Amino acid sequence: MKILIVDDFSTMRRIIKNLLRDLGFTNTSEADDGTTALPMLQSGSFDFLVTDWNMPGMTGIDLLRAVRADERLKSLPVLMVTAEAKRDQIIEAAQAGVNGYVVKPFTAQVLKEKIDKIFERVNG
Amino acid sequence: MEQNESSQGELESTLKDHANKLVDSLEHGNFAEAIQVIYELNQVRDRGLYQEVGKLTRELHNAIVNFQIDIHGKHAQEMSQINDATHRLNYVVEMTEKAANRTMDLVELSAPLVNGLSDEALQLREEWARFMRREINADGFRDLAKKVDSFLGRVDQDSSQLSSYLNDILLAQDFQDLTGQVIKRVTALVTEVESNLVKLVMMASHVDRFAGIEHDQAEIKAEAEQQKDSSRGEGPQMHADKRDDVVSGQVDVDDLLSSLGF
Numbered sequence: 141m142k143i144l145i146v147d148d149f150s151t152m153r154r155i156i157k158n159l160l161r162d163l164g165f166t167n168t169s170e171a172d173d174g175t176t177a178l179p180m181l182q183s184g185s186f187d188f189l190v191t192d193w194n195m196p197g198m199t200g201i202d203l204l205r206a207v208r209a210d211e212r213l214k215s216l217p218v219l220m221v222t223a224e225a226k227r228d229q230i231i232e233a234a235q236a237g238v239n240g241y242v243v244k245p246f247t248a249q250v251l252k253e254k255i256d257k258i259f260e261r262v263n264g
Numbered sequence: 265m266e267q268n269e270s271s272q273g274e275l276e277s278t279l280k281d282h283a284n285k286l287v288d289s290l291e292h293g294n295f296a297e298a299i300q301v302i303y304e305l306n307q308v309r310d311r312g313l314y315q316e317v318g319k320l321t322r323e324l325h326n327a328i329v330n331f332q333i334d335i336h337g338k339h340a341q342e343m344s345q346i347n348d349a350t351h352r353l354n355y356v357v358e359m360t361e362k363a364a365n366r367t368m369d370l371v372e373l374s375a376p377l378v379n380g381l382s383d384e385a386l387q388l389r390e391e392w393a394r395f396m397r398r399e400i401n402a403d404g405f406r407d408l409a410k411k412v413d414s415f416l417g418r419v420d421q422d423s424s425q426l427s428s429y430l431n432d433i434l435l436a437q438d439f440q441d442l443t444g445q446v447i448k449r450v451t452a453l454v455t456e457v458e459s460n461l462v463k464l465v466m467m468a469s470h471v472d473r474f475a476g477i478e479h480d481q482a483e484i485k486a487e488a489e490q491q492k493d494s495s496r497g498e499g500p501q502m503h504a505d506k507r508d509d510v511v512s513g514q515v516d517v518d519d520l521l522s523s524l525g526f
Contacts, residue, residue, distance in 0.1 A: 149361075151361055151364040151368070154364075155368070158368065194499055199497055200497075223500040224497050224499075225501045225504055225511045226498065229498075231520070231524065234524050234526065241517050241521060242514065242517075243514055244500070
């Protein structure tokens with residue numbers, strides 16, 4: 141299971157990376173915004189994308205749209221982990237095809253729950 | 265302010281007076297007097313306008329002095345309080361990042377110690393259970409006793425190491441005091457700048473009034489709306505529990521998504 145973590149803050153990437161490792165996902169890579177993430181996704185065989193929303197360059201929602209528009213990436217499961225908490229934004233993300241949405245600040249338990257749910261659905 | 269109101273009062277009363285006079289003169293066919301009245305009206309308006317522009321200029325100057333920018337200095341930009349505030353906020357970002365990384369370093373150092381102790385304890389427990397069931401011979405027991413001895417030594421050493429890591433994690437939180445102070449100072453500056461700007465805007469509105477300038481409020485509003493683009497993201501929301509358009513936690517997010525068929 142290869143996972144890409146996209147967040148502009150290195151501390152947040154590190155937190156998510158540590159939590160994922162605790163959940164048994166050790167093969168993770170990092171990117172600091174959508175512009176650097178998209179080519180990584182296109183060239184590396186990632187199985188899962190965890191992304192923030194608010195980032196300089198390309199935002200998470202634009203990255204999500206780009207992923208869904210890409211023939212080879214369109215079925216990649218995407219979990220959004222973000223401080224964006226407006227109802228309109230969550231609806232926007234859902235319409236763009238997000239698989240899960242976690243608002244910051246979050247707990248390890250919530251992250252695990254959402255990831256389990258996504259894979260349950262993908263595999264089921 | 266009082267001066268402003270009196271000069272506006274003067275403008276209005278002169279306007280009323282002169283309007284009546286103007287109508288009077290025109291009705292009586294006294295065009296020379298009518299022109300004179302119009303001239304006087306213009307003068308009152310101009311005087312008011314000059315006064316307000318003068319006040320606005322003075323106020324602007326005061327505001328600049330208040331911002332403590334040396335406009336003639338070589339380092340005008342570096343000297344500004346806003347610039348100073350930017351440096352201070354960058355310091356907050358650096359401090360919090362450093363603390364977060366330090367904490368995570370220590371957690372990453374602690375986790376293997378805890379895991380190691382727990383693994384070894386589990387293994388010893390199994391062997392101990394075998395000993396209790398008398399499944400171990402004398403040689404095996406000597407072996408087990410050695411293992412217990414080394415485990416106790418390890419517990420002693422690792423737990424004091426862990427306790428020192430925990431202490432360091434505690435100390436890494438000392439940024440809160442420093443960053444709190446910095447943020448409070450910057451907040452005070454922002455409030456001060458805002459109140460100075462509000463004063464300037466009020467001054468400028470007096471000028472607008474004398475000059476008869478009207479701003480297209482709808483256009484200004486539309487421009488402000490345009491600058492807001494939800495896809496850029498807005499960052500954390502304040503007072504989420506008191507607002508309807510914002511979720512107040514993961515439970516709300518899950519409810520909303522499940523209402524959308526997720």
